[in-house]
Amino acid sequence: xRQLVLEKPSLDEAYEAVRNGIAQxxxxxxxxxxxxxxxxxxxxxxxxxxxxxxxxxDGSTLIHRPRDYAPVNWQPPGSIFKTRLVDxxxxxxxxxxxxxxxxxxxxxxxALVAIFHLIDDGEFYLYASEEDMKQAILHxxxxxxxxFKPIETEKPVEPGFIDILGVDKEGVLTVVEIKRRAAxxxxxxxxxxxxDALRAExxxxxxxxLAAPSLAKGAQSLMAALDLExxxxxxxxxxxxxxxxxxxxxxxxxxxxxxxxxxxxxxQP
Amino acid sequence: xRQLVLEKPSLDEAYEAVRNGIAQxxxxxxxxxxxxxxxxxxxxxxxxxxxxxxxxxDGSTLIHRPRDYAPVNWQPPGSIFKTRLVDxxxxxxxxxxxxxxxxxxxxxxxALVAIFHLIDDGEFYLYASEEDMKQAILHxxxxxxxxFKPIETEKPVEPGFIDILGVDKEGVLTVVEIKRRAAxxxxxxxxxxxxDALRAExxxxxxxxLAAPSLAKGAQSLMAALDLExxxxxxxxxxxxxxxxxxxxxxxxxxxxxxxxxxxxxxQP
DNA sequence: TAATAAATGTCGTTT
DNA sequence: AAACGACGTTTATTA
Numbered sequence: 001x002r003q004l005v006l007e008k009p010s011l012d013e014a015y016e017a018v019r020n021g022i023a024q025x026x027x028x029x030x031x032x033x034x035x036x037x038x039x040x041x042x043x044x045x046x047x048x049x050x051x052x053x054x055x056x057x058d059g060s061t062l063i064h065r066p067r068d069y070a071p072v073n074w075q076p077p078g079s080i081f082k083t084r085l086v087d088x089x090x091x092x093x094x095x096x097x098x099x100x101x102x103x104x105x106x107x108x109x110x111a112l113v114a115i116f117h118l119i120d121d122g123e124f125y126l127y128a129s130e131e132d133m134k135q136a137i138l139h140x141x142x143x144x145x146x147x148f149k150p151i152e153t154e155k156p157v158e159p160g161f162i163d164i165l166g167v168d169k170e171g172v173l174t175v176v177e178i179k180r181r182a183a184x185x186x187x188x189x190x191x192x193x194x195x196d197a198l199r200a201e202x203x204x205x206x207x208x209x210l211a212a213p214s215l216a217k218g219a220q221s222l223m224a225a226l227d228l229e230x231x232x233x234x235x236x237x238x239x240x241x242x243x244x245x246x247x248x249x250x251x252x253x254x255x256x257x258x259x260x261x262x263x264x265x266x267x268q269p
Numbered sequence: 270x271r272q273l274v275l276e277k278p279s280l281d282e283a284y285e286a287v288r289n290g291i292a293q294x295x296x297x298x299x300x301x302x303x304x305x306x307x308x309x310x311x312x313x314x315x316x317x318x319x320x321x322x323x324x325x326x327d328g329s330t331l332i333h334r335p336r337d338y339a340p341v342n343w344q345p346p347g348s349i350f351k352t353r354l355v356d357x358x359x360x361x362x363x364x365x366x367x368x369x370x371x372x373x374x375x376x377x378x379x380a381l382v383a384i385f386h387l388i389d390d391g392e393f394y395l396y397a398s399e400e401d402m403k404q405a406i407l408h409x410x411x412x413x414x415x416x417f418k419p420i421e422t423e424k425p426v427e428p429g430f431i432d433i434l435g436v437d438k439e440g441v442l443t444v445v446e447i448k449r450r451a452a453x454x455x456x457x458x459x460x461x462x463x464x465d466a467l468r469a470e471x472x473x474x475x476x477x478x479l480a481a482p483s484l485a486k487g488a489q490s491l492m493a494a495l496d497l498e499x500x501x502x503x504x505x506x507x508x509x510x511x512x513x514x515x516x517x518x519x520x521x522x523x524x525x526x527x528x529x530x531x532x533x534x535x536x537q538p
Numbered sequence: 539t540a541a542t543a544a545a546t547g548t549c550g551t552t553t
Numbered sequence: 554a555a556a557c558g559a560c561g562t563t564t565a566t567t568a
Binding site for chain 3 (some may be wrong): 307309310311312339340343344345368370446451453454455485486487488
Binding site for chain 2 (some may be wrong): 003005008027029031035041044045046047048049050051052054056057058060062064065066067068069072074076077092111112114116118119120121122123124125126127128131158160180181186189190191192211218221223235237238239
């Protein structure tokens, strides 16, 4: 059985199919009228309506209403299931050991049960992450400031980790905090705490630079008050620069180096 | 047409069904082998594999692999769609005005197209939120501390909003920051910035209290260093207390007051 | 296991 | 539209 699709099944039919599908660790899509109850870190109740329930082979469970990006209720991977027919309803209970969280979905009508054995070994690549921004600055420190020299990345302090620690062209110790989106007050406070932590370690003068595409309004006054600096830097531009750099390096390998080195270069994330 | 289900349709059949389903603002479930490309705030590429695509009436778009809670790619509500048959593939493009984000899904094989007109007017209630914790403290200030008296909630400062501002039994101004889960360094810094902002407004002595179920280790040293205080408080307990309080009040209404007041009480979230 | 910070975070609320 | 903070945030990484 690669796929099983039941249109408007009876609750008995649905029950059997769902039970088997979960036992065989398939991907289940169930559409129907249901209520949802959750008890765990919080509690929630959802009165009747038509929704889509997804149960994945890894135990992830999602209930999607016909609107919104986010599921209205869910259970993360690793859930344990119990399926029952009670009082003319198909109950699916997803239990999570951690936190003793329980999600109970009760269908009184099922429009579809579809069960699939999906094979997905595709590779996923994401560009223009904060990590890409950091790499771009390390490859080309002038992106941050002319004369900037990185010393260390992810330096632990206090605790917490400084994205990039370096010195400016005057030799002044400089803490760099990177954000891939508009920096808000929280980001400023984060940078401030790193600078303060470092001040406790040394008497050298220390600059704090926040590198991000933009700075929220309320964050601007904070920056000034805390004597920190802002450097506009977009994740897209960083990703482009990285790609160009790596492209160049790849070309160098192709022209000069042997097979093994080319593979190494090609396997970079 | 309330529902249309196509098992293993040809790409032509799938194309027609998807086109119509999107035009009629239905809920679409499409299962098949696909690649996914995203360009927007970041960029991503996903090589071929079998996945579930959900398109909602509001334009929300989700691509789910057979694992993980989160979709591998998505588009938030409001997307605009373009469906095409190109080079033997069914392309579905979800375009988002904001940020010019583009999500392109290309199926070379479709296992299922299921289209539904879902009606969901159910109401969703969540208990034990941070808001519930705040209400519980306002109803019973001794939850925070014996003799505590709330003065104001969501007081704006600097900017930012103080969850609860009050005075302790000695009359000392007290800033309360509430977290529904273990308070981390960011929460401590948030409280600190509120206390500092308030200090700029008055010369009175000010206490800062962080009310949360627990305090992360790294946050403890920060609390001490910044002269702030921690009060253990669980969202569950607050929700229980709130429920009891409201239950009691409801009972009072039922026993004493007329129809109109009962309705008001009953309509509380 | 706990803690720390990123995320294409999303979502509601308010200015 | 921008900003601010909550979220049952989840997820990855690291001590």
